[in-house]
Amino acid sequence: xxxxxxxxxxxxxxxxxxxxxxxxxxxxxxxxxxxxxxxxxxxxxxxxxxxxxxxxxxxxxxxxxxxxxxxxxxxxxxxxxxxxxxxxxxxxxxxxxxxxxxxxxxxxxxxxxxxxxxxxxxxxxxxxxxxxxxxxxxxxxxxxx
Numbered sequence: 001x002x003x004x005x006x007x008x009x010x011x012x013x014x015x016x017x018x019x020x021x022x023x024x025x026x027x028x029x030x031x032x033x034x035x036x037x038x039x040x041x042x043x044x045x046x047x048x049x050x051x052x053x054x055x056x057x058x059x060x061x062x063x064x065x066x067x068x069x070x071x072x073x074x075x076x077x078x079x080x081x082x083x084x085x086x087x088x089x090x091x092x093x094x095x096x097x098x099x100x101x102x103x104x105x106x107x108x109x110x111x112x113x114x115x116x117x118x119x120x121x122x123x124x125x126x127x128x129x130x131x132x133x134x135x136x137x138x139x140x141x142x143x144x145x
Contacts, residue, residue, distance in 0.1 A: 031091075031093075032092050032099070034091065035087075035088045035090075035092040035099065036088055036102060036103050036106055038088065038091050039084035039087045039088035039107075040103070040106060040110065042080075042084050042087050043080040043081060043083065043084035043107055044080075046076070046080040046083060046084075047076060047077060047080045050076045050079075050080070051073075051076060054072055074128065077132060078131055078132065078135045081104060081107065081132045081135040081139065082139035083139060084103055084104075084139065085099070085103050085104065085135065085136030085138070085139030086100075086139035086143035087143065088100060088102075088103040088136075088139075089139070089140040089141070089142075089143030089144050090143040090144070094144060095144075096140035096141045096143055096144035097137055097140055097141055098140070099140050100137040100139055100140020101133060101136065103136050104129075104132055104133045104135075104136035105133075107136070108125075108133075112125050
């Protein structure tokens with residue numbers, strides 16, 4: 001066997017220096033599901049973190065008035081849904097609008113289940129979901145590479 005005639009590139013395994021999780025989300029058969037789960041984790045983490053910060057600022061200072069709570073909650077959820085839609089589309093790699101809307105539907109499904117278990121009426125939970133759907137769709141469009 002003549003070494004000069006062998007193609008060395010075919011013999012060497014391919015090496016990727018990217019994150020193994022991003023490679024899994026982009027190439028695995030469940031890549032779209034993994035992308036949605038990453039987006040859900042980011043969104044719920046952002047909501048919990050921002051709500052905790054808002055509550056601590058409200059508890060230790062007199063800066064925030066009670067009438068600021070509803071707009072702050074809406075702003076936090078819109079930012080979290082935009083970020084979740086962005087990450088979902090970035091992890092899936094394509095179809096940003098569709099992935100953002102799928103992510104938002106999964107997000108509101110989880111929120112509806114949690115709310116109904118806690119006794120909240122579904123109509124109050126889903127009353128403002130249009131803003132969240134729009135934010136996640138725009139985040140999905142912005143998140144496509």
